[in-house]
Amino acid sequence: xxxxxxxxxxxxxxxxxxxxxxxxxxxxxxxxxxxxxxxxxxxxxxxxxxxxxxxxxxxxxxxxxxxxxxxxxxxxxxxxxxxxxxxxxxxxxxxxxxxxxxxxxxxxxxxxxxxxxxxxxxxxxxxxxxxxxxxxxxxxxxxxxxxxxxxxxxxxxxxxxxxxxxxxxxxxxxxxxxxxxxxxxxxxxxxxxxxxxxxxxxxxxxxxxxxxxxxxxxxxxxxxxxxxxxxxxxxxxxxxxxxxxxxxxxxxxxxxxxxxxxxxxxxxxxxxxxxxxxxxxxxxxxxxxxxxxxxxxxxxxxxxxxxxxxxxxxxxxxxxxxxxxxxxxxxxxxxxxxxxxxxxxxxxxxxxxxxxxxxxxxxxxxxxxxxxxxxxxxxxxxxxxxxxxxxxxxxxxxxxxxxxxxxxxxxxxxxxxxxxxxxxxxxxxxxxxxxxxxxxxxxxxxxxxxxxxxxxxxxxxxxxxxxxxxxxxxxxxxxxxxxxxxxxxxxxxxxxxxxxxxxxxx
Numbered sequence: 001x002x003x004x005x006x007x008x009x010x011x012x013x014x015x016x017x018x019x020x021x022x023x024x025x026x027x028x029x030x031x032x033x034x035x036x037x038x039x040x041x042x043x044x045x046x047x048x049x050x051x052x053x054x055x056x057x058x059x060x061x062x063x064x065x066x067x068x069x070x071x072x073x074x075x076x077x078x079x080x081x082x083x084x085x086x087x088x089x090x091x092x093x094x095x096x097x098x099x100x101x102x103x104x105x106x107x108x109x110x111x112x113x114x115x116x117x118x119x120x121x122x123x124x125x126x127x128x129x130x131x132x133x134x135x136x137x138x139x140x141x142x143x144x145x146x147x148x149x150x151x152x153x154x155x156x157x158x159x160x161x162x163x164x165x166x167x168x169x170x171x172x173x174x175x176x177x178x179x180x181x182x183x184x185x186x187x188x189x190x191x192x193x194x195x196x197x198x199x200x201x202x203x204x205x206x207x208x209x210x211x212x213x214x215x216x217x218x219x220x221x222x223x224x225x226x227x228x229x230x231x232x233x234x235x236x237x238x239x240x241x242x243x244x245x246x247x248x249x250x251x252x253x254x255x256x257x258x259x260x261x262x263x264x265x266x267x268x269x270x271x272x273x274x275x276x277x278x279x280x281x282x283x284x285x286x287x288x289x290x291x292x293x294x295x296x297x298x299x300x301x302x303x304x305x306x307x308x309x310x311x312x313x314x315x316x317x318x319x320x321x322x323x324x325x326x327x328x329x330x331x332x333x334x335x336x337x338x339x340x341x342x343x344x345x346x347x348x349x350x351x352x353x354x355x356x357x358x359x360x361x362x363x364x365x366x367x368x369x370x371x372x373x374x375x376x377x378x379x380x381x382x383x384x385x386x387x388x389x390x391x392x393x394x395x396x397x398x399x400x401x402x403x404x405x406x407x408x409x410x411x412x413x414x415x416x417x418x419x420x421x422x423x424x425x426x427x428x429x430x431x432x433x434x435x436x437x438x439x440x441x442x443x444x445x446x447x448x449x450x451x452x453x454x455x456x457x458x459x460x461x462x463x464x465x466x467x468x469x470x471x472x473x474x475x476x477x478x479x480x481x482x483x484x485x486x487x488x489x490x491x492x493x494x495x496x497x498x499x500x501x502x503x504x505x506x
Contacts, residue, residue, distance in 0.1 A: 002100075002433040004089035008033065008065060008079075015059055016041060022079075024430060028423060031070065031078030032430060038075040049075025083417035086429045090479075091415035093432055093486040098493050104440040105146040109290040113139040116210065116217075116295075117154045120202040121165040121183055124209050126329045126348040127297060130375065132215040133366035134326050135295035137448035137498045142293075144497060145443045150289075152219040153210075154280065157199055159223070159270075169198040185347070209351050213359060214499045226279045230271055233279045234261060237313060248278075248313070255309040274306065281310045281321070293446075294323045298372075301325055324446055326371040333379050357382040363499040364391035367448045390456050391500060394491065397459040399506040401488040404471055405481070413485060414478040424465040428483060431461045435490050439497070448498055455494045462487050 001009070005022060013020040018041055022033040038053035045052060050071055057069035057077055065085035070078045093100050115135030118128045136151065143149040156162055168182035172192035178184060187205075191198040203220070210217060238249040244264030251258050261275040284292050294307065300323075308318040331338050331348060353362055361382040368390075369375050387393045434454065442450040471480040492502035 001437045002089060002435070003092050004085065005033070005433055008081075008085070009035075011063070012037070012056070012060065016056060024434070025078065028427065030072060032081045032426065034072075034076050034078045036076055038071075038077055042075065053077045081426075083419065083421050086421055086426060087415050087417040087479075089429055089433050090417075090482055090486055093489065094413075094415055094482060098489055100489065101436040101439045101493065102144045103146045104436070104443060105142075108146040108148065110148045110150075110288055111139075111142050111291045111293060112150050112152055112284055112287075112289040113142070113293045114152045114154055114295065115139070115215070118206070119156050119161055119165075120199050120206060121161055122185065122202070122347075123187055124206055124350040126331065126350060126353060129213070129350040129353060129362065130326055130329050130366050130371075131295050131297070132210060132213055132350075133363050133499065134324070134371050134448065135293075136215045137363075137367050137451075138293065138295070138324065138446050140497050140499070141439065141443040141446075141448060144439065144493075147291075150218045151216065152221060153217045154221045154223070155203070156223045158227070162199065165202075166198060209354075212354060213350065214363065221280070223276055226276055226283065227271060229279050229283065230275060233282060234275070236282075237261070237278065248274075250306070250309050250313070253309050253312045255305060259306070277303070277306065278310055278313075281307060281316075282314050285311075285314070285316050291320045292322065294321075296323060296325055298325045298327050322446075324371060327374040329366065329375045329377065331377050331379055338379065353379075360395070360500045361389070361391050364452055367498050368452045370447060370449050385506075390452065392506075394452075394455045394459045394495065395501070395503050396506055397462050398488060398491045398495070398502045399504060400466070401462070401484045401491075402504040404484050405488065408472055408477075408481055411472075411481060412478045413481045415482045417479055418476045422465075422469060424461070424468050425480070425483060428458075428461045428465050428487065431458055432486055432490050435494070439494075451494050451498050455491060458487065458491055458494070 001022070009020045009022045012022075012035065016037050018037060020035050020037045022035055025031055025034050038056060039049045041047075042049040042052050053071040053075045057071055060066045060069050060077075060079065065082055065088070066079055067082040068080045070080070072078050113135055116124070116128050116132045118124060118131075124132070139149045139151055164179065164182050168178040168184075168188050169191045171178045171182065172189050178188065191201055194201050207217065207220075234246070238252065239246055239261065240249065241247070244266060245260045246262035247258045248261050249258055259274045260272050261278070262271050263269055281292065292307075294303075296303070304323045304325075307321050307323055311318040311321045331353070350362075356379055357365075357377075365377045365382055366375065381389055382391075383389075385392050387396070438450055438454045442448055465483070469476075469480065471477060471484060474480060488502075495502045
């Protein structure tokens with residue numbers, strides 16, 4: 001919660017002698033904030049809840065921040081706040097500026113977020129787009145909370161898949177059909193026009209697409225580089241040989257089974273993905289990261305316990321290994337699932353989606369639902385520049401406020417409230433105060449989808465305020481300009497946390 005709400009809750013807790021949580025009633029007629037502290041304390045105090053709530057109400061009305069207090073229902077305490085409180089709350093937002101709502105981490109850590117990590121056998125798909133949008137938004141939230149965050153992309157540059165990819169490109173260079181189990185698509189023909197290993201060229205395209213998508217990768221890690229540390233890593237693990245393969249006794253560390261690290265000679269004698277996982281997780285901790293976040297598709301749910309097992313094997317805290325799994329994305333037009341782009345065939349590429357609906361809409365819609373839920377994106381709606389499109393609706397609120405502030409030029413701005421505040425002004429200030437709690441919870445739960453939901457509500461409250469009240473030239477101009485400035489700051493920060501631009505003009 002914001003400092004203004006925290007102070008109020010803290011003062012009430014001191015009065016009640018117990019922790020107090022303040023909630024915003026859905027109906028402002030039931031107060032600006034309410035608490036059930038009397039209901040919780042009544043049994044231990046051997047008092048009727050309503051009697052205890054009334055005692056608290058009689059005391060809090062003496063405070064300058066409280067206009068009146070009422071007892072409701074079985075013992076709820078409803079608080080109606082004075083204009084002075086709203087002025088303090090608004091002043092806090094203005095003073096903190098774009099830092100408002102941040103630095104919520106009790107113990108900042110050095111965090112690595114591994115995201116996307118798609119093999120460079122083709123352009124990024126819509127599935128990787130959700131990974132990037134979700135993972136990057138989580139990284140932005142963590143950084144805003146005060147953590148030091150590094151984004152990393154891990155890719156295979158060796159192995160069977162990469163060999164099929166290279167053979168596919170080479171076949172097209174020779175004018176031949178690609179192998180039956182090879183890769184298809186016009187991008188293979190395009191890569192065939194460039195000499196040398198096609199992997200670097202594909203990686204350049206992937207990086208360019210991610211940068212366009214506003215996902216900046218700090219470190220790119222190659223599987224082949226990690227394999228150089230295979231022997232030293234195996235030496236640190238409890239292994240045994242069986243059927244010609246090398247196994248790790250991972251079941252002794254809480255895994256559901258032992259796992260193969262190096263296949264038998266009959267099966268190629270190569271290290272498995274599990275061996276690469278072991279090298280990589282150890283290497284991450286050795287680089288000084290205190291918390292590891294993996295962003296993976298839901299089909300990787302089997303690795304969750306494996307990664308934590310690896311942490312235990314190497315003596316690290318398993319609670320510092322976190323795997324975030326996201327569900328599929330479906331694109332729809334006219335209610336029907338669609339394929340986008342001639343080049344894509346039966347695959348939807350991220351670049352095609354960005355061409356169709358733009359970066360802002362793509363970033364918004366790809367984090368608009370919880371990562372554990374599948375997403376259906378209506379591409380017709382997402383491409384619209386109308387109030388029916390939520391990202392446009394929120395951006396328009398920001399642009400409208402920017403216009404008001406431009407027209408105000410150098411007019412004074414003050415958080416000092418007028419004698420009487422309109423309901424729309426109060427609701428907007430309270431909504432802005434919610435931002436700190438929304439962001440802190442979204443960070444803790446790795447749930448950036450809470451941000452778009454909140455921003456739509458802010459835009460609703462602002463448009464309602466603006467519809468009912470004149471800003472420029474009004475008797476309360478200085479206060480309303482302050483309210484506009486605070487709203488603009490919160491909307492811009494919220495949009496940035498999900499990788500969406502906050503336009504000054506639309």
